[in-house]
Amino acid sequence: MEQPLCDPLVCPLRLNVSVFTTLCSSMKSPPWPEGRKLVHLDLKGAPPRPEYLHELISLLSQLGVDSLLVEYEDTFPYEGELKLLQATAQPAYSREEVLSMQVFARSKGIDVIPLVQTFGHMEFVLKHRPMWGLRELPHCVGTLNPHAEDGVRVVMEMLRQVVELHPSLNTLHIGADEVYMLGEGEQSKQWLAASPERTVQQLFLNHVTKIAKAIKEAWPDMSIIMWDDMMRSMSQDTLKASGLVGLVQPMLWDYTPDLDVATTVSLLEKYCSAGMSELWAASAFKGSTSVYTCVTSTQRHVDNHLQWLQVAAALPAAIKLKGIALTGWQRYDHLSVLCELMPVALPSLAACLQTLLHGQLSAEALSTVTEKLGISSVEVDVMERGSAADSLFPGRRLAELIVEMDALINSEDIRFFHNSMLVRGWFSPYQQQRKMVSPLITMEIHNQASTILTALQQKAEALREEMVRLYPESTAQEWMEEHVSPVMVPLQRITEDITTCVKEMVP
Numbered sequence: 001m002e003q004p005l006c007d008p009l010v011c012p013l014r015l016n017v018s019v020f021t022t023l024c025s026s027m028k029s030p031p032w033p034e035g036r037k038l039v040h041l042d043l044k045g046a047p048p049r050p051e052y053l054h055e056l057i058s059l060l061s062q063l064g065v066d067s068l069l070v071e072y073e074d075t076f077p078y079e080g081e082l083k084l085l086q087a088t089a090q091p092a093y094s095r096e097e098v099l100s101m102q103v104f105a106r107s108k109g110i111d112v113i114p115l116v117q118t119f120g121h122m123e124f125v126l127k128h129r130p131m132w133g134l135r136e137l138p139h140c141v142g143t144l145n146p147h148a149e150d151g152v153r154v155v156m157e158m159l160r161q162v163v164e165l166h167p168s169l170n171t172l173h174i175g176a177d178e179v180y181m182l183g184e185g186e187q188s189k190q191w192l193a194a195s196p197e198r199t200v201q202q203l204f205l206n207h208v209t210k211i212a213k214a215i216k217e218a219w220p221d222m223s224i225i226m227w228d229d230m231m232r233s234m235s236q237d238t239l240k241a242s243g244l245v246g247l248v249q250p251m252l253w254d255y256t257p258d259l260d261v262a263t264t265v266s267l268l269e270k271y272c273s274a275g276m277s278e279l280w281a282a283s284a285f286k287g288s289t290s291v292y293t294c295v296t297s298t299q300r301h302v303d304n305h306l307q308w309l310q311v312a313a314a315l316p317a318a319i320k321l322k323g324i325a326l327t328g329w330q331r332y333d334h335l336s337v338l339c340e341l342m343p344v345a346l347p348s349l350a351a352c353l354q355t356l357l358h359g360q361l362s363a364e365a366l367s368t369v370t371e372k373l374g375i376s377s378v379e380v381d382v383m384e385r386g387s388a389a390d391s392l393f394p395g396r397r398l399a400e401l402i403v404e405m406d407a408l409i410n411s412e413d414i415r416f417f418h419n420s421m422l423v424r425g426w427f428s429p430y431q432q433q434r435k436m437v438s439p440l441i442t443m444e445i446h447n448q449a450s451t452i453l454t455a456l457q458q459k460a461e462a463l464r465e466e467m468v469r470l471y472p473e474s475t476a477q478e479w480m481e482e483h484v485s486p487v488m489v490p491l492q493r494i495t496e497d498i499t500t501c502v503k504e505m506v507p
């Protein structure tokens with residue numbers, strides 16, 4: 001297996017087009033085989049305003065995307081007993097907006113495939129008090145109790161409402177990944193103890209099979225996709241006997257830049273040999289670097305796609321992947337912080353799509369990305385500022401402001417301000433407590449902090465103004481409180497403390 005081209009932890013990328021081409025030129029693979037290219041739209045954080053969502057769809061159609069994998073979570077306009085699932089921090093999309101998005105997507109040649117979690121990652125459902133009794137464990141908010149009949153009823157009602165609002169839908173993704181703590185609940189323990197032949201694997205398979213059969217009964221022609229990770233350790237015989245063969249299509253996901261090609265091929269071969277011949281892949285163009293990343297590294301995600309190209313090239317002829325989903329996670333889960341917003345990830349998405357098309361991020365592929373987006377570099381943190389009117393880059397101004405803010409709050413002047421010589425030498429906690437400070441030097445510290453605060457406040461105001469054009473007010477507030485406030489508040493505090501100390505020492 002080839003090593004990643006560059007470890008992002010030790011080698012921050014500042015690549016121009018020529019350097020990027022040189023790095024990628026040695027990794028030529030056959031282009032991605034025929035199959036659908038899905039882009040994951042994760043709406044459980046920072047749901048784009050409808051107008052901006054349409055702009056994104058227009059760009060995706062220009063980049064060769066044929067399907068959207070839409071994960072609504074609490075932005076879906078659930079009704080009746082499920083109305084409590086709707087987000088309160090920001091308004092959910094209206095029924096009209098969901099329908100309008102689909103009509104617009106179809107006009108651009110793009111289908112919409114909803115992703116509705118049905119087992120794990122049910123935080124947006126199980127966090128609500130009326131749903132607490134459906135948890136596998138009281139303290140595990142994400143996993144549904146597979147023995148709760150009311151849980152299956154809630155899941156099927158969620159699916160019914162989503163399918164109803166997607167006319168002509170023929171494919172549905174039921175999630176089922178990362179079902180944490182399964183088998184730890186009291187009912188699960190009793191079920192497992194009833195027979196030595198019962199396993200947690202069977203517990204998982206039983207629930208997913210029940211859901212899949214119920215879907216097929218309600219919508220016989222519906223294709224069902226599910227994440228594969230809970231099945232990776234299962235034997236071929238277990239999968240054959242599960243009842244899932246012919247019901248679901250596994251989507252094998254791996255978002256790492258050093259994806260293990262041999263292991264991935266082996267897993268796909270196992271699924272196929274078990275009778276699951278309709279298989280999908282899932283890569284990532286954003287949202288998989290760290291839980292709190294706010295600026296996307298294109299190189300990292302291109303590396304992931306280069307590895308997936310090697311997987312596709314190594315597959316036996318009998319295994320044909322139905323397509324690949326380029327995931328763009330907005331949160332690691334419903335209760336975690338925001339990952340990168342879509343605007344800062346568009347160069348990465350475009351570069352990854354071109355990598356699949358060409359088998360590498362060649363000079364031709366890079367030229368296509370930079371021309372279509374109107375940028376000088378596929379790394380968003382070094383691209384030159386430009387006019388959105390000159391490119392197909394919706395949200396470009398916001399991307400530039402986020403990059404600028406990220407650079408500012410991570411600059412040495414700010415990161416190490418409280419450890420600077422002046423602060424540690426003349427305004428330590430000991431000195432503050434005893435009012436043993438030098439007014440002359442502490443006022444210099446005050447001036448420096450005030451200068452930084454002014455720059456931060458000006459940048460923050462511009463960023464917030466641009467962000468609320470594309471996202472709800474709640475998204476701007478969350479982003480600011482997560483990234484800017486932790487930097488501004490200590491600086492504001494030190495200026496206030498200095499003012500207080502100096503007042504008591506200067507007549």
